[in-house]
Amino acid sequence: MNQMVEQNRYSLQEAFALREKPLKEIEAVQLISLKKHIRRAGTTAFYREAFDAIGLDEAELSSISDLTQLPFTTREDLDRFPEKFGVSDQKSIVDVALTSGTTGNAVMVPYTANDLQRLAFNEAVAFHSVGVRARDRVLLTVTLDRCFIAGLAYYSGVTMLGAAAIRNGPGQPARQWQIIETLRPRVVVGVPTFLYELACWGNEHGIDVSQSSIETIVTIGEPARRPGNILTPLGQNLHKLWGANLYSSYGATEFETAFGECSAQAGGHVHPELMLVEIVDDQGRVLPDGEQGEVVVTPLGVEGFPLLRLRTGDVARLDSTPCTCGWNTKRLGPVEGRLAQRLKYKGTTLYPETIFNVLQDDLRISGAYVEVRQSADGSDDITVVVGSDDSSLDVQFMVEQLQARLRVKPVIRVDSVAGVKAAMFADGSRKAKKFFDFRNEE
Incomplete structure (x- = not known):
């Protein structure tokens, strides 16, 4: 029965209502989820040993700020002890993803059926926040093969909203433009450098790119904004060439969650049902809003590969002020670099x-x-x-x-x-x- 998806586990209507509540009420909901997540993580060898070492009792946690009592998890931990992460019940695993491996060995991340539903919910909320609706067609210029999870996430999020996903994959500019001119998608998802090259190819071949059906661009994989939520030069060129609104996103295979900008374009919203986010200094001390530091993510509700306080190595800033879009969730600013670099x-x-x-x-x-x-x-x-x-x-x-x-x-x-x-x-x-x-x- 573990392979069965819990029906209506994530509700879009409830999600939108939660995001409009005061931050203290949002954190009260998160505390309940955190305690459940700790119990789940405690079934893995890595966290069972870590909890025994510090005598952790999740029942004693009284607020989200108590998250600092939990140990950090590093990418080095994942590399050194891969057998200690992930659930022992392999019957519940329905999909396996691999990280890109750009900063080390690729890490295997197993997904249960509920994890895949959670993944779809994450992207459905993100797409909805930039105006994607059931009537839309969304061109995905990302791969769904090679154990790449992001492509599957975007596809699942689009279809959860009731919109139509066009799975055209990367490369092949001639085919991309044939698809755009034939199927007339309103939204395109892709890596900024590729979308820039695609626009240049179109203009060079007599296509008026700015008059195409594309009105919304969702960028992945590369920064399109810099501190202050200002478009990078590449982002500015994309906006100008396509004549479309640009929204950036940031995520990682390990924490099975992504941050997406809303219509306000003022940082990537933290989905409260799905994650807790901290910014810490080199000594691991939590920093106040607006200060630059390392992004630490605790992905809530994950079954197959539960993690706690994952130090991502990415550098950014957090903003807890209410967003002009009407949501009161925290927002993560653009990634400004990697600590290892x-x-x-x-x-x-x-x-x-x-x-x-x-x-x-x-x-x-x-x-x-x-x-x-x-x-x-x-x-x-x-x-x-x-x-x-x-x-x-x-x-x-x-x-x-x-x-x-x-x-x-x-x-x-x-x-x-x-x-x-x-x-x-x-x-x-x-x-x-x-x-x-x-x-x-x-």
């Missing part, structure tokens, strides 16, 4: 993403990655490799732009677009690798 360069701390945001202003560049090595004095030597087939690209001007805006002056090397893309996808990953760390190899 934090660079120290001549007294300045920065993340590769800030470099990429500057480079996006130059349309002659198509793809870029960062190489970092350790210099003799222990600081980081940074080389930025950019892809361009345009001979007019001025390297010195790029260096001056980076120095003016970021106070850094890294070495810049130009390679062909094909060469850069080959390096970024050399390991066969479905995600581009944009950071190469050689500091511990020399």
Whole structure:
């Protein structure tokens, strides 16, 4: 019976009503879910050992702030002890996903039937918040194969709303435009760089992209906004080329939940039935709203792969003020970088993403990655490799732009677009690798 989906476990009507309640009432509901989730996590070997070590009794938790009594879970834990995570009842598992493996070995994440329903609910709420309704057609330019969970999540969310999903997958711009012109979807979901290339291909082949049926863009996999919820240069180009509203999203296979922007475009809403979110400093102390720190996620209600206080390694800020859309749930700001990619360069701390945001202003560049090595004095030597087939690209001007805006002056090397893309996808990953760390190899 464990394989049976609990009918009406997640109600969209109840979800919308909950989001309009005061934050204290929302947290009271979350506390009940947290205690259930702790009991579920305690059935796994990893958390059973962790709870025994600290003498945890979930019944003693009196508020969401007591979450700090629980231990952190790190990606290193998942890599070192994969056999200690996940439920022992394998009969309940109906789907298996793999993480992208861009920052380590791929992690197997099992899903129960209820987990898949939870996944669909997450995306249904997110799509609804940007105006997707049952009458709409949604073009999915993401893959549903290769154990990739996001594509399945978007498909399930669209269909839960009663809208029509067009599963066209990535690549093949000619086919994408044939689908757009024939089926006239109003919404498209995809990686920002691909949607930019798709728009450029359309304009180059006589298609008036801004007059297509696409009115709404949902971006995945890459940042489309920077601090302050401002569109990145790439995001601005997407908005201009398509003449469409852009909404960014952020999630990870491990925590089986995603943050999606609403109509206010003021951060990704935290779905209260599905997760708790903290921002912590390097010592693990919870930071107040608005301060930059590491994102820590506790995904509530997960059955197959329950996690507690997962340190994501991503850096962002949290906002608990009421949203102008009418929801009172917390919102996560744009991801500003990864802790593992934090660079120290001549007294300045920065993340590769800030470099990429500057480079996006130059349309002659198509793809870029960062190489970092350790210099003799222990600081980081940074080389930025950019892809361009345009001979007019001025390297010195790029260096001056980076120095003016970021106070850094890294070495810049130009390679062909094909060469850069080959390096970024050399390991066969479905995600581009944009950071190469050689500091511990020399």
